[in-house]
Amino acid sequence: MMEAEGMDGAIVLSPENIYYLTGSPFVQGSIGKILHLGRDGRDSLIVNDLDYEEAMDKSAGVEVVKTDFLEKPSERLKKIAGRALGYEEGFVSVSLHETLSKGFQLKPLKGAIEKLREVKEGEEVARIRDSQRATERALERAMKVFKVGMSELEIAAEIEYNMRREGAEVYAFENLIASGRRGVYPHGIPSTKRVGGGEPVVLDIGVKVSGYCSDMTRTIFFGAPAEEAVSAYVAVREAQEAALGAAKPGMKGKELDGVARSVLQGKGYGAYFSHGLGHGVGIAVHEGPSAGPRGEDPLVPGNVVTVEPGVYLPKRFGIRLEDMILIREGGIENLTSFTKDMLVF
């Protein structure tokens, strides 16, 4: 691509892309490092004093370059790089682009690195498996103390305590514990609300192990559920099973979404499934390819995507089930093994 586009090299600023290419770790939301990919194959990771030891210990296949104190990484970049550089136009802000444009001629990388990340290699799948296993074991252990009257925060405390003990180095996202009518919130972070009376509780949970995310949703019940919740649960489960049965390489993401959506539409829940069916999972918990209604790319072996239909009845409750699948030659493998039977506590 560098040759075709007349680039002397490329700069990578997204922490997830830097981790993917070098193994250099990041705190969520952090920036500051610059990875320079040379057209000659020589790559340099420019870091400040603070990041130097960790980058030296953990980065592979790259020369680690330390800036002087107060020297900006972009100043050091000028000493290393040519003039025409690829850059991540979907990540770099307008301000940063303006600053970098003073020293370089920037050309869009057009999502090339993100596209590579969509196809997982064996080692990456192994890490996602480890991550998912830690999540499932944690939930199994935590459930032993679930009972009517607990608060959402107490449920979160039990799950995350066991996630740490199962090796979670960090959470893959803000774990969501949303009961009753809070189950319709996309941002259903746990609250002091106590749970009971047959309420469905949406648990959307995941961790990172060795830098890779897992992502699973189960909806469980505190007390015997009412019939309308059981009906919605059964519909969501059928929609998910239909999608899991249909998924295969070559299918577009939006086609897979359509399989689950048509099941829910047939049961009268079409208007209450208000998000896409799924998304890719890897170093980021939300990455490509999309398995939503705008997913135009065909799924290919090595993709890891979620399959997560849901039904959200305003002012009532939400139900969602989410598995992660690996697209393989000729079919799929479900990376999630946690039960989908209705669990009542």
Add this chain to the structure above:
Amino acid sequence: MMEAEGMDGAIVLSPENIYYLTGSPFVQGSIGKILHLGRDGRDSLIVNDLDYEEAMDKSAGVEVVKTDFLEKPSERLKKIAGRALGYEEGFVSVSLHETLSKGFQLKPLKGAIEKLREVKEGEEVARIRDSQRATERALERAMKVFKVGMSELEIAAEIEYNMRREGAEVYAFENLIASGRRGVYPHGIPSTKRVGGGEPVVLDIGVKVSGYCSDMTRTIFFGAPAEEAVSAYVAVREAQEAALGAAKPGMKGKELDGVARSVLQGKGYGAYFSHGLGHGVGIAVHEGPSAGPRGEDPLVPGNVVTVEPGVYLPKRFGIRLEDMILIREGGIENLTSFTKDMLVF
């Protein structure tokens, strides 16, 4: 500003800025909502189906507008907004800018909203206090089971379990538990490493309560520390006390940084304090104003900033102490009350 710059209105896309202006919550890393600020004072929050219920329940002072399924928020924006719009040039990516420029004439907001966020009102300070109190109580409770031989992950499990029980709705950042030589890592997320032999353990921890962050670092010891660790601890504590004693309104962030830095330089640790002294804390755990060596803005009443000197000896250990202070008329208030005595487990 809209009048002076000839804007018909402004669009706000950063989740933190939207939360600040409306109360509409967000998952870290999420985007998708558009807040339109009308020059006539009429504001609209454009959300998709999924976000609608939560936005209706939690947003204030703003009309919530729901898009049709698959309609992009930017399409709906065209029906509401004028042509010349302010936008967050430090947040919006080059790609997104290109898309929005097809329908609008975009003008930089120059960090105006972030600047407002730097000065906390009483209710905001109250939330930061609640958040900090939850963190301190959680650490106090967790410490009761600390003992030599625990792993960093077990330490994290105990702290976070108690954070949830103290009402943490989410963690403010990836809690760092970094022992021994791992203490020099800025990304010192907990590992399976067991702790003992007098090792210092850096605990950099914080939660969110009612949408506002807390941020505290303590360095504790598992077993009796060696003399070089004690010396470094004493130096860091002195540097912090000097900065806490000197902080006042009107002082530039870099001047405050200089107070702590000169103490550490005087003790021969100057080369080992490889980051800025502090940063603002609020809805985001890292926001303005800076109290680092590039902090040119004078501190003003209502700023909440961290004071966190550290010493990092490569291949050996790290020591850091971090308090959050509120700048007030005529002085400061330390929002952190957790002991800085050397704690040995």
